[in-house]
Amino acid sequence: MMNDLHDLGRRTAALDKVIELSVLLNDDMDRDLARRNLTRSRVHVVWLISQHGPMTQRDLAAVIGVSARNVTGLVDGLERTGFVRREPHPSDRRALLVTLTPHGEETAADLQRGYVELAGQLFGSLPPRRLDELTKGLDHVLAELRRAIAEAESG
Amino acid sequence: MMNDLHDLGRRTAALDKVIELSVLLNDDMDRDLARRNLTRSRVHVVWLISQHGPMTQRDLAAVIGVSARNVTGLVDGLERTGFVRREPHPSDRRALLVTLTPHGEETAADLQRGYVELAGQLFGSLPPRRLDELTKGLDHVLAELRRAIAEAESG
DNA sequence: GTTCACGATGAAGCTACCACATGATGAATG
DNA sequence: CATTCATCATGTGGTAGCTTCATCGTGAAC
Numbered sequence A, B: 001m002m003n004d005l006h007d008l009g010r011r012t013a014a015l016d017k018v019i020e021l022s023v024l025l026n027d028d029m030d031r032d033l034a035r036r037n038l039t040r041s042r043v044h045v046v047w048l049i050s051q052h053g054p055m056t057q058r059d060l061a062a063v064i065g066v067s068a069r070n071v072t073g074l075v076d077g078l079e080r081t082g083f084v085r086r087e088p089h090p091s092d093r094r095a096l097l098v099t100l101t102p103h104g105e106e107t108a109a110d111l112q113r114g115y116v117e118l119a120g121q122l123f124g125s126l127p128p129r130r131l132d133e134l135t136k137g138l139d140h141v142l143a144e145l146r147r148a149i150a151e152a153e154s155g
Numbered sequence C: 001g002t003t004c005a006c007g008a009t010g011a012a013g014c015t016a017c018c019a020c021a022t023g024a025t026g027a028a029t030g
Numbered sequence D: 001c002a003t004t005c006a007t008c009a010t011g012t013g014g015t016a017g018c019t020t021c022a023t024c025g026t027g028a029a030c
Helices: A005-035 A040-052 A057-064 A068-080 A102-123 A128-154 B005-035 B040-052 B057-064 B068-080 B102-123 B128-154
Strands: A084-088 A096-100 B084-088 B096-100
Touching (some): A005 B005, A005 B102, A005 B128, A040 A102, A057 A096, A068 A084, A096 A102, A102 B005, A128 B102, B040 B096
16 A cells, blocks of 8 residues: 555645645635624524525424524524524424524625625635645545545444 | 736635635534544644643633733633643743643644644645645735735735 | 424533732842 | 732523423314
């Protein structure tokens, strides 16, 4: 497998870079969100509703992958700060539909614009060929990671 | 600037991949840490001590970038679960030196091995040339991100 | 029409963070 | 050497995100 020290060093250096990128990106996003009175967990809810339309809290919980109880809390916060409203479900009186307020809609559109802008800042100065190489490399790593995770989960 | 729709799509797709990688990596790490009765915040402390040797809580707070009060809590947790000990500082009776227990040392070594192993899984099957391209791409993106952050902070 | 499933929420508890106040010690100053 | 000011850790109290378990109302199926 040619796992000499040089290879190991190059691989861990690459992983270092991925992780550093992840940390910086998260910090940057958190700063941006804090300015808007949002958190990552809450903006996830706003984002999903802006993409899929009004959703029940149960559905939100399933998509986000957290407990329904937790979604109650997230929606509480978003309602307090004016991003969403709880509306009765038209056909199921147990359920509530979480919908975006106008402010919530504007925020989602803003975030979308910011996302595209960030992508431009990060990748805009990369020649198409190099962007392509980078994308292929990321695809490769993503595939390997998914494989490793699936393997760890099964066996 | 040639910001046509195609370019925008390729750039946001690349950002999507970086973010997905970040999410998967974080989840994977959290699962691994949970098995060891650790959290990301706590393991950060363990990691720093394993690299720098025993440190005061004040120093830990400065390096991690959180309040000293918070480090007290992290060390409380690590002490309860047997990863670290608080020892008197040899020359400053106000301060405590946080040191690793044998279990903490073993854990740090384990984590180190796991990290190298993960790097191997993710990058091992990438031909050297492609790993090199990927690394250069990541360097480019990291530099752009740091630039963007610095710019946002100053102006 | 009763039984069982399901949606949302109250209660209680954990971790990670914060700011502010306090008590003890260190260090510097007159 | 005594006072003063800075520094280390921690108590207190607060926010946010997450959990499980219990409850209450409603849906749905037998």
